[in-house]
Structure formats: structure tokens, C-alpha cells
Amino acid sequence: MKRHFIIMNWNADTPYNDLPLLPPKQELETKAVLKQCVKSRTAVERINQAVDHLPNPSLLINILPLLEAKASSEIENIVTTSDAMFRSSLLEKGTSDFATKEAMNYREALYEGFRSMQQRPLNTMTAELICSVIKGCDMHVRAIPGTNLRNEQLAQTIYTPPVGENILRDKLSNWERFIHQELGDLDPLVVIAISHYQFEAIHPFTDGNGRTGRILNLLQLVSSELLSQPILYHSRSIIRRKSEYYQFLNRVTSHEQWEPWILYMLETIEEAAEWTFRKIQEIRELRHKTKVELREKFPRFYSTEFIDVLFHQPYCRIQDVVEAGIAKRQAASVYLKELVNYGLLAEEKIGREKLFVHKQYLALLLNES
Ligand SMILES: Nc1ncnc2c1ncn2[C@@H]1O[C@H](COP(=O)(O)OP(=O)(O)OP(=O)(O)O)[C@@H](O)[C@H]1O
Numbered sequence: 001m002k003r004h005f006i007i008m009n010w011n012a013d014t015p016y017n018d019l020p021l022l023p024p025k026q027e028l029e030t031k032a033v034l035k036q037c038v039k040s041r042t043a044v045e046r047i048n049q050a051v052d053h054l055p056n057p058s059l060l061i062n063i064l065p066l067l068e069a070k071a072s073s074e075i076e077n078i079v080t081t082s083d084a085m086f087r088s089s090l091l092e093k094g095t096s097d098f099a100t101k102e103a104m105n106y107r108e109a110l111y112e113g114f115r116s117m118q119q120r121p122l123n124t125m126t127a128e129l130i131c132s133v134i135k136g137c138d139m140h141v142r143a144i145p146g147t148n149l150r151n152e153q154l155a156q157t158i159y160t161p162p163v164g165e166n167i168l169r170d171k172l173s174n175w176e177r178f179i180h181q182e183l184g185d186l187d188p189l190v191v192i193a194i195s196h197y198q199f200e201a202i203h204p205f206t207d208g209n210g211r212t213g214r215i216l217n218l219l220q221l222v223s224s225e226l227l228s229q230p231i232l233y234h235s236r237s238i239i240r241r242k243s244e245y246y247q248f249l250n251r252v253t254s255h256e257q258w259e260p261w262i263l264y265m266l267e268t269i270e271e272a273a274e275w276t277f278r279k280i281q282e283i284r285e286l287r288h289k290t291k292v293e294l295r296e297k298f299p300r301f302y303s304t305e306f307i308d309v310l311f312h313q314p315y316c317r318i319q320d321v322v323e324a325g326i327a328k329r330q331a332a333s334v335y336l337k338e339l340v341n342y343g344l345l346a347e348e349k350i351g352r353e354k355l356f357v358h359k360q361y362l363a364l365l366l367n368e369s
């Protein structure tokens, strides 16, 4: 059967070694794109302002990457629950549940990538590092053929990426130069959209390309100084429009249709930024309310440090109270029990660990609306 959309030198079943280098040779910053850029940028900037107003921004750096990790892993159909993730992030030995472990690896990869930016600018090595943490083994740019993207339901190959390590590395070095704006002068958000397509089209690894690419997007937001921390919950808005994600990526390849892809990326960034902003507001409000309440009801042990422990994650352990220097073990245990009796926390036993669930906080984080 002949595919009606085959154009030029591209065919879904043949390695696309002719994948064009960046920048794309067409007008990219169209009127519609520029208009959307302004909206997305404004939304992202609001996150930074909201973060600046938080008494303890580190809580977001703990929480949001967990949610992001879960959403990004859902694209791969490694479905875990946010609840399992939150718990597992507290348990020393981690988890034996495969899905949760993969998602935790995603968060670790995001941190690793973020840390590596202090040493060197984003490049192919950063991508290898990120992918290795995601997959839990050493990942390098593909040296052998055999990787392709398939639609299993239709038993059809959707795309076959280029083959040959040298070809991949050349295309990646062009991608590097593009993300550092050596090849043009585009809005940083447009650069993110274009470079994400290119990274996925190069598909440097045998697996983990989607997750690695989505982490790179967050890091690019930081390196272009649009975000101060990598805390955009972008994967959520991507999975909500997942079929468009695949469709628009494919249209760039088959029809060089850049505009719908760029607009899609800008819109999902805007949507994610708005969601993240709302969550930060809600967290601030709940924190304030809890603070007032505990100060009044539990003056004996109320302190800002205690509030921080309760908001660090939606779960806490006796150990966390001790480590925050609030009380010795026995007293810490008594305080937490009092909060259980009061109804703020719920006690759960997981293996040998006692976890205290901050009920309202967990509900706030899990609540999608
Ligand atoms: N037509 C396409 N052309 C190029 N890239 C594509 C196309 N369709 C999907 N992709 C990208 O390929 C990724 C899947 O590749 P891979 O399995 O290596 O990544 P992953 O991280 O394991 O999976 P996932 O992204 O599903 O979590 C998708 O997330 C998407 O970014």
C-alpha cells in the first residue's frame, strides 16, 4: 500500500539519514507563533515570581519533579501512582515496584542534568547522562541499527531514525549549536520546540529518547533563564494531548509542517505553567492556613521548621522531625501522634517504616482540577 503522505526523500521504514540540519529553512516566527510566545513566556515568568514568594522554595523542588516524573513515565506506559511515588521518595532503600522505580529514575535524571549544568553547557554528554540515569544503565549514542518507532496497534512503523554513530553525532553537534543559539536568533521557547523535534528525530538512544528530550526541555528553560528551577510540570500537558504530540512530530518529518508543532509546544508550555502557578498558590495558601492553625492549637511544639517538615513532602517520618532539629525521637513521635489525633496527619505502616500522611496536602497535590 502506498502511503499518501510520502514526500521527498522520506519514508517511514527507511533510516532517515537525510534528516535536515537545523535551523529549518522556512519562516518560523510567524505571527501566530510570536503571539503564542508572549502568552507562554508570561505564564512561565509568573512561576518564577510565585516561587520567589514561597517561604521555602525547596519544597517545590521536591514535589514538582515527582509529579513530572510520574507524568513523563506515563507516556511510556509505565504507570505508577503519585501516591506510590511520594512514599517511595521517603523510603531509604527505594522501591521494588518497577513502575515506581522508573519514575524515580526520571526525577533523579532531572536532578543530575540540572547539576551537570553547573559544570558544562547542555550537550550530547548531558543527554547521555540523563538517559543513563533514566534507564539505570550506561546509555550511549546508538552504534547499531534496528531502532524504530512503531504503532503496535496498527502493526506499522511510524518512523525510522538515522543510523550510523558518526551521522548521529554530527546531527547532535548541529543540535547543540542550535540550542546555544549559534545558528540564529530565535525566541528561546521556539528554540525549545524546534530542538525537541530534532532530538526526537535523531533519536540518539535505543530507548528513553522521549523522557530524555522532555528533561532537556526543562533544562533549556533554566539555561535560557526563563525559569530559575526546573519545576515546570510539562509532561502533564503533553500527555493530555498525546496523540497530537505524535502527530505533529510526524508532520514535521513528512510535510515540514513546523508551525503546528511549534504552536503545540508553546501551548503545552503555557498550560503547564498555568497549572504549576495555580499549584504553587494553593500550596502557599494551605501552608499559611496550617501555620495559623498549629500556632494556635499546638504552641508547645509549633515552629516554622515543623511546618517545613510537614510541607517538604506529603509524607513525613519521625526521623524527619528529628533531623530538622525539632525534637528527639520520643518527643517527635508524640508530636506527630498528636497531629494524627487532631486529624491533620494519618499514620501508615509501610514495612518497618511509620509514615505520616499530610492528608490535605496530598489531596491538593493529587487533585487534578
Ligand atoms: N514520528 C515521530 N518522530 C520522531 N519522534 C517521535 C515520533 N513519534 C514519537 N516520537 C518521540 O519518540 C518518543 C518515544 O521514544 P522512546 O521509546 O525512545 O522514548 P521513551 O522515553 O522510552 O518513551 P516515552 O516518550 O513514550 O516515555 C516519544 O515520546 C516522542 O518524543
Ligand SMILES: [Mg+2]
Residues within 6 Å of the ligand: 076, 207, 208, 209
Ligand atoms: Mg521507550
